[in-house]
Amino acid sequence: MPDIPPPGIPSPGIPPPGFPSPDISKPNTVVRVLRLLASLKLTLVLIIMLLIGILIIYYTRTRFVWALAIPFIGFAINLTATVLTNPVFRRQMALLVFHLALISIALLIAIDWLTYLKGQIELVEGETFSGQTLSEESGPLHRRKLNNLQLTNESFTINYIIADGQLRRADTSNQVEWVAPDGRSGRSIIGNQEPLLLGGYRFYTTNNKGFAPIFRWRLNGADTDKIGAVHLPSFPIQLLQQKNEWTPPGSTMPVWILLQIEEEIFFPDKPSNLRVPDKHTVVVRLNAPQGDNDQRWELKPGDSVRLPDGVLTYQELRKWMGYEVSYNFTLPWLLTASVLAVLSMGWHFWRKFAARPWNPNSGESKLGES
Amino acid sequence: MELQILWAALIMYVLAGSLSIISFVMQRKPERTILAFLVLGVVLHTTAIALRWERMGHGPYITMFEALSSGIWNLLLVYTLVYWRIPAIRATAAIVTPILFLMMGWMMLFPPSEVGHKPVVYHTIWLYIHIGFAKAFISTVFIAVGISGIILSRRTEYGEIRFAHLPNDSRLDDLSFRFMAVAMIFQTLMLITGAIWAQDAWGRYWDWDPLETWAFITWLLVIFSLHLRHTYKTAPRTGALLVISVFIMAFVVFFGVPFVSTDFHQGVGRS
Numbered sequence A: 001m002p003d004i005p006p007p008g009i010p011s012p013g014i015p016p017p018g019f020p021s022p023d024i025s026k027p028n029t030v031v032r033v034l035r036l037l038a039s040l041k042l043t044l045v046l047i048i049m050l051l052i053g054i055l056i057i058y059y060t061r062t063r064f065v066w067a068l069a070i071p072f073i074g075f076a077i078n079l080t081a082t083v084l085t086n087p088v089f090r091r092q093m094a095l096l097v098f099h100l101a102l103i104s105i106a107l108l109i110a111i112d113w114l115t116y117l118k119g120q121i122e123l124v125e126g127e128t129f130s131g132q133t134l135s136e137e138s139g140p141l142h143r144r145k146l147n148n149l150q151l152t153n154e155s156f157t158i159n160y161i162i163a164d165g166q167l168r169r170a171d172t173s174n175q176v177e178w179v180a181p182d183g184r185s186g187r188s189i190i191g192n193q194e195p196l197l198l199g200g201y202r203f204y205t206t207n208n209k210g211f212a213p214i215f216r217w218r219l220n221g222a223d224t225d226k227i228g229a230v231h232l233p234s235f236p237i238q239l240l241q242q243k244n245e246w247t248p249p250g251s252t253m254p255v256w257i258l259l260q261i262e263e264e265i266f267f268p269d270k271p272s273n274l275r276v277p278d279k280h281t282v283v284v285r286l287n288a289p290q291g292d293n294d295q296r297w298e299l300k301p302g303d304s305v306r307l308p309d310g311v312l313t314y315q316e317l318r319k320w321m322g323y324e325v326s327y328n329f330t331l332p333w334l335l336t337a338s339v340l341a342v343l344s345m346g347w348h349f350w351r352k353f354a355a356r357p358w359n360p361n362s363g364e365s366k367l368g369e370s
Numbered sequence B: 001m002e003l004q005i006l007w008a009a010l011i012m013y014v015l016a017g018s019l020s021i022i023s024f025v026m027q028r029k030p031e032r033t034i035l036a037f038l039v040l041g042v043v044l045h046t047t048a049i050a051l052r053w054e055r056m057g058h059g060p061y062i063t064m065f066e067a068l069s070s071g072i073w074n075l076l077l078v079y080t081l082v083y084w085r086i087p088a089i090r091a092t093a094a095i096v097t098p099i100l101f102l103m104m105g106w107m108m109l110f111p112p113s114e115v116g117h118k119p120v121v122y123h124t125i126w127l128y129i130h131i132g133f134a135k136a137f138i139s140t141v142f143i144a145v146g147i148s149g150i151i152l153s154r155r156t157e158y159g160e161i162r163f164a165h166l167p168n169d170s171r172l173d174d175l176s177f178r179f180m181a182v183a184m185i186f187q188t189l190m191l192i193t194g195a196i197w198a199q200d201a202w203g204r205y206w207d208w209d210p211l212e213t214w215a216f217i218t219w220l221l222v223i224f225s226l227h228l229r230h231t232y233k234t235a236p237r238t239g240a241l242l243v244i245s246v247f248i249m250a251f252v253v254f255f256g257v258p259f260v261s262t263d264f265h266q267g268v269g270r271s
């Protein structure tokens, strides 16, 4: 391991040719500034700043990135200056590698902030996603490629088990069909912990899922039907809130859609599956304008109702799944840099400790009994 | 049955602990006997935990009783190993024992209840690796705490006399910070494997949830201690105080934060 170069021979990490060498007798201004920036006291101050930054983020729950960015940038400057001026990093290769790995981690996290994407999607069984998320956030430099791929939720099952007398969600298994941005296509089974990787995006199922009545809607005067799915709130967590407001396309009057489930889906004493109830009724309610009584209809699959703006037909009940999509391309690099950091740190301490015995008074290593 | 075995283990620990305190006061060195009690205690304790694991179908990390029991177990497992291999730390038995007694007392305040269910996100090997590193971390700091206790107690005349046969403070300080350095590596691995697990479980590697945040702050405290000691060549007593504050912080984060919020991590609970 050529990690301790003989004196006078440059090793990696020292100033490039033409750069003022740190150990000339009269340091010029650049070197003096560098040495100031390389102060280990500054490192301590930066650690405290990072700590304060974290507490700010944690307690204000904001994404106030500067609270973290400033100490991180500080670390990068501090560390670079130290690498250039402090001979300890030339003598101790392991320590150098460790600190370089730390800089890379800080840089990779910064790149991740700039390029990430995180979004939420909901798809009814049979529905295809082609770029439209419910909500999303992304870094300023994210190049969005979500429109170039397709994901179809074919069907999913979720097992529920009984533990401690309570119903608990177990595994989710979702069959999806996909088309990647490069045109490849295929089928996969994904779940809450097994994402689908598509064009750098990861799609996970979530525990947000529920029922969606499917309607056919014929607007007055139109000559074709439109199909709409009304996603009811997450099930079973919102068991008693299975309703949602919906405005059929082209209509001016919102209706309330309520699902009445008329059979047990989960049993208190045996494992079950999340399934669409055969016995159910969909209630459609129209908020009558001014004073009149509300109008209310109970529909079974196939039933139609005449609304002021058109004809609404209830077709069937399906399940919808909520997905989380994310993009963090630095992840494997972050992991690599972290592992490198730990290995080099281990190496540094190993060498350091091997130089002196663990037992300060060696010789006394036998178990004493008196 | 497993509870009886657990009590037997605790009795072994109490015997080892009492013996080390008595021998400290009497200035004797029944080290072999203490080691024997420790080993026996750890073996019994391991058996008790294994039996409960087998019966409950989940490891000892759901209820407070389980967390404390397995916490005591890993502290003692590592302590016993080091006690055996590194004679220089044997005198710390009299210092660390009272801490363990406090933990055992605390554990007995909690019923060994039968409830406890493992959420789905716990079905991954990373969980065990992550918890393993966390345990290795706190157990290693624990040994540094023992050494720091000696350094601090030497400020009193009594401690000065009782620990006179040990190496001087700066050698002890060096030894204690070796354990801190090793602890720091375990802790870093704990954070990395935790992030891998979080990525698997919730699709994000870091989200500043309470446990993540406080674990990271503890890590910063460790880094700060190592750097401070290096930069200012701090006195052994300062080093000792740093070590103890790291342990207190880590202890509160381990046994406080996860059980104040109802689940280990924020993401776990939703159904």
Ligand code: HEM
Pocket: A038, A039, A040, A043, A074, A075, A076, A078, A079, A080, A082, A086, A088, A095, A099, A102, A352, B181, B184, B223, B226, B227, B230
């Ligand atoms: C959060 C970030 C940092 C971590 C985790 C970290 C960690 C460490 C560790 C564990 C050591 C070994 C201490 C020992 O051998 O006892 C060390 C030493 C050192 N670190 Fe850092 N450090 C960080 C930031 C920095 C920065 C920003 C600088 C830039 C000045 C720096 C400069 C040094 C130097 C010069 C040494 C001492 C080498 C020696 O003389 O043995 N560290 N650091």
